[in-house]
Amino acid sequence: MAKSTLTSKGRITIPKVIREQLGLSAGDRLIFEIGESGSVLMEPEPVDIRSLRAVLKPRGRTVSPADMDRAVRRGVTAR
Numbered sequence: 001m002a003k004s005t006l007t008s009k010g011r012i013t014i015p016k017v018i019r020e021q022l023g024l025s026a027g028d029r030l031i032f033e034i035g036e037s038g039s040v041l042m043e044p045e046p047v048d049i050r051s052l053r054a055v056l057k058p059r060g061r062t063v064s065p066a067d068m069d070r071a072v073r074r075g076v077t078a079r
Helices: 016-022 065-074
Strands: 030-034 041-046
Touching: none
Parallel strands: none
Antiparallel strands: 030 041
8 A cells, every 4th residue: 555645735745656557747637536435536637639739740741631542552651
C-alpha cells in the first residue's frame, strides 16, 4: 500500500509506484470522484483531441487525399 501526507496547503505527493502505474508525468491533470462508500477514485483526465491540434507541424509539401489514394494504388511507401 502506498502512502502520502497532506500538506497544510492541501497538496500531496503521489507515490512513484502510483505515478508509474497510471503513466503520470509532471503537468498531467487528474480527476477525483467520491464514491457512495466514501472511497475516492483518482484517474488521469482524458485529453481532448482538439487540444492536440497545433502539436504536430506539417513538414515539407502537403499531400491531398487524391494524391494519397494514387500513391497507395501504386504501392509507394512513405519516405
